[in-house]
Each structure stands twice: as structure tokens, then as C-alpha cells.
Amino acid sequence: MRIKRDPYAVWISETMLQQTQVSAVKEAFEKWMHDFPTVKILAEASEENVLIHWQGLGYYSRAKNIHKTAKIIAQNGENFPETRKELEALPGIGAYTAGAILSLAFHQNESILDGNLVRIFARLNLFSFLPDAGKTEKKSFWDEARKWATIQNAFLTNEALMELGRKICKKSNPDCKNCPLQKICRAAIENRQEEFPVKKKMQYESWLGFALVVSDSHENFLLQNSPDSPFFKNQWTFPLFENADIFRENFPGIIENIIPPETIQHIAWGKSFEHSITRYKIRCRILQVQVKSRKDLSGEWISKKDISKKIVSSFGKKILSSLEFSSRI
Template identity: 50%
Template structure:
């Protein structure tokens, strides 16, 4: 991208930059690395409009990395609830703990901040090439490149690239080389963020606003009237999954939660669930006996279905409400927990479990 195009891009961004809770009014100011890290992690696979309130709420509760490191995983999940991809939240907590536990005597560690080199950042859980580049660029004004879906779309159209960075190592290198060209400037931080903004607001997947784009005169796809061809379509592998979710309620009105051993939620508490055929037989499934004693079952009722998506999995689940004739037993391990029914909504941090619970809680207000 030539200097004139970059100048037009900067001027456009200064006039059109949206007000965002993680973006300072002065676009040239250095930013808090922690805030950049949290916002960019939240923005992965999530729309800006959704992230706004989550970011504000998060920063009020966890204003710095040291406060975050002291939090439990359950509380972090609670503040992440609704953003999905819970591995991101888990990695954020792991990184916070790793940074604050270091005992080297450098100023960075003494101040308990994120490192300021790409190599150190990418060695931390959940921080990849894009996030590391964003932290170094926006928070430290280093000449570091970033590459996300917005920039891939822009570069594909600018240079009429009929391949994606996921196609091969050479394809990825080609895109990263264009990203490094943009970042090879004292204004790298502004170029990077301006391109993200351009992709989000103007160079959209569908119906891009080419007539108002500051890069229209440099864009091959636009000049050749081929914008719709770029980037090339990505092949998605969709996997259908059908399962059964158990809401097990004891005689003293407690709901069973399990931790570990679940296909999609291995490291957080969730309602018990397992893969099952669409036309399962009535009654207590054999898989349920992994969690409860069949002799203590008072009734089993199918109370509905719900749909859910996790990565490439398109899920349809039956919800079985199982009432026991005994009080909740004392937990025999950290893998199970009995939660009072009235507290269940607050306890479960994943929307998968909450969707199942809604089938019960909306069905009746009576225990």
C-alpha cells in the first residue's frame, strides 16, 4: 500500500473512528496493554456491539491484571457468560496468574504487567500472533503487524488475492507480508486500527461501501468491478450433534452440576449431557446412571428441546427433568456439586446449560 493510500486511510479514520470504551479519544495516545489485551480477546469471534457492555462490566470488576489473577475461574466465567468460546476466558485467567506469579526483578514483573515483546507475549496462554501484534502496536506503538478477518478481507480485495491465509503456509506468509508493509511506519498503530475499523464498517463481507472507501483508487477488486469475488469463499465443515441434557433435582430442590468429562465443557461446571439418538426411548437413559442412582429416581420427564452452536457443531438437545426421592447426597469429589434451584441461573456460566434450565424454570414456578 503506497504512502498516499495510507495517508487517506489515516485521515478517514480520524474523522470516522467510532467511540468505543477501549478506544481513547486521542487516537495517538499510548494505551493500557491490559485493556488492549482484554478488548481484543473479547472481540475474537464476537461483534463490537456485543462486546461494549461486556468490556465495561469486566473492567469494573477486574480493572487490572493483578485483580484478575486473584479471581476464581467460576467468577471469570460468570463475567464472560454470553461471549462463548470459554477457552478464551480460561486462557485470560491463566495468563494473568502466570504474569503475576513471576518473581524476576525486572520493572515489568514488579509492576505486574504484560511483556512488551512478541516472543514473550506469544508464549502466554491464548495470545497468538494477532493479539500480540495488537498489544504491541496499540499499547506500545511498536511497528508490529496484525492480521484478522477484517484485514484478510481488505487485502484480498486490494490485491485481488484469490486464496486465503488458511490455504497454505505460503498463503499465510503472503497476507502477513502485506500486513507488515502497513505496519512498517511510525503510525503503525493507527494503520492497524484504521484497517480493522474499515473492515468492520465499510469493507464488509456483503454490500461493501466502495464508493466511500478511502482506498477505492488502490483496490483492484473495486477497479475491476469484482468485489463480490473476494475474498474467496471459505469451506465450512458443519457437524450436527444431537444430545440429551439432564436436569437432576433432589428432594431438597438442588440441581446437579458436573465438572469435567463432558464433550464440550471439560473444564467448567455444566449440566450433565451426552450424545444420544434423536428418537431415544422414554424413561431413564442408561448414560444417566453415571451421575445418579436409578433407585433414587422418582420421575423422568422430557420437558423440551433447544438448539445451540459451539464452533462448527450445530446442536439439538432434548432436556430430561429427573426428580429424585432423596435429598442431595454429599459430594464425593470436586467433579460434582449440588446447587440450590433458585441459584442455578447465577451458578452456571455457559449459555448451553442456561438454555436447558429455561425449559424447566419457564415451565413452572413450583419446585
């Protein structure tokens, strides 16, 4: 019998793994556990520091939820709840994470359902629907998950299934001839592995925008961290505006609403680049504005060397590196 895993470590790693490849999570997870080794230390950390530790993982609201939950658990004598109901009541913990904590850390025969298991179950049973297609459909996946979790030690079977999904029952080129389930897998028997799971068509959307890079004469930059913006909600970033065409037509009217005209020293279009966020693809042009004074501007002035200490989105990093590149020319 393996030693029980730390519920805190399971919670953090499983939440991180929800968004990112194992390779990307590894480094962030190790630093996290080094700097926040216990729930109590995490609960006492500043939100900014917590978000900084989440850098590069995306979906920052999950880090905020982790922080909220850490505070709740710390107040509860640092003990994790050991029932699904209580766990799922905590911010950021849903059916999957609760199942992972209960099975992997507390050795309860509780089920989990992640993308790996969905893929395996869809192939095993030729489920031609998605787990979120509807209540009944979702239930068939969870029923299957429960079947596996309750056969015997869920802390072994759950982990084995996830590993099987990652290494053997891959989404493309599944290694069926080395699969321990090949004899009972209907997709493998009928050689229809690639048809499952059925995937939902994603609607992509492109739009034009421009990023505003405002600087003073000492290489300080105006960055924003707006809680209301649709993207980059918990990150420092250069102001991003939708629809460059409208901007061009009204140039310089729009910019004057943002920057008092008398403070503008120099204004110029920078390079264009492309950036994708979730299903949106933004064709973006950089507009560089140098100002004489910093007055009446909303945002925070940050010196170039301090920007790296802040939480900067990959979008912001792209802009920064392009500025460095052009200044070298």
C-alpha cells in the same frame, strides 16, 4: 500524538473481540475493567470469578489463558514484555494479539492481521486463497500487513484498517464508493468485491441428544462442570448425552447407570429444542428425573436461585427457561 493506550486494556479488549461482536464485548469489557482494573488484581482473582466475568463471550479457555498470563506478568513486576517474541510466548497471546499490544499500546510499527485486514488485503490484491491455506499464502497476507504497519505510525494505520474493515470493507455490501482505497483496490476496480475473500466451506454436523435434568423435591438441580467433556468445559451445565435413539432403545438401562433406580421418584420426557455449538447442531430432548435422595450422584447440587450465580452455558440457560415455562403451565 495520541496518549499511549494501556497495554492491559488492549490485551483484554483484543482478546475479547476475537470471538464476539463489539456490541456484546462492550458490557463485559467495562465490567471486567471495573472489577479487575490492573493485572495484579486480575492475577489475584479466583479462576471462577474470572470465568464468571467471561460469561456470554464463549471460548472460555481464553479466559483461563488470560488468567495464567496475568499471573506471569504480575510476577514480572506487572510489566508487559515489549517484544513480539516474549509476548507470543505467553498463554493466549499469538501473532495478532502481540501485534495489537505492540502497535496500539507501545507504538511500535508492528503488524497485525485479523479478519478485517484479511478481507481488505484479499480484495486489494485479489488474493484468491485464505491466509491459512499454507505458509506462502499466509506470508503474503502478513507481508501486506507489514507494508501498512511500517509506512508510518502503526498504531494509527492498524486501527484505521480494522475500522475500514468494520465500517466500509464489510463482508457483504461493501461501501466501496466511500472507501479511501477504491482507486487501488483491484476487486473494486473489477467490481468483484463479493468474490473476496474466498471462504472455506464449513462442515456442519447434526446429532441427537438428550439433556438430563435431575432435581430433588426442593428444586435443587444436579449440574456438572466436567473438565473432560467436549463442550461446556468451564461451565456448569446439565449433563448432555449423545444419541437419544440408543437411549430410547435401552431405556431405562442407561439411566440406571447414572442414577440408582431405587432413588428415582419420577421420570418424564420434557420438551425438545435445538442448540448449536460451533459446527455442531444438537437436536435435544429434555429428560426430567426427580429423585428421592441425592446419594451416589456425580455432579453438584445447586439450588435454583444459586444457578444464576454460576457460570451457566446458553445451553443450560435454555433448559432452565424451558423448565420455568413448563412449570407455569
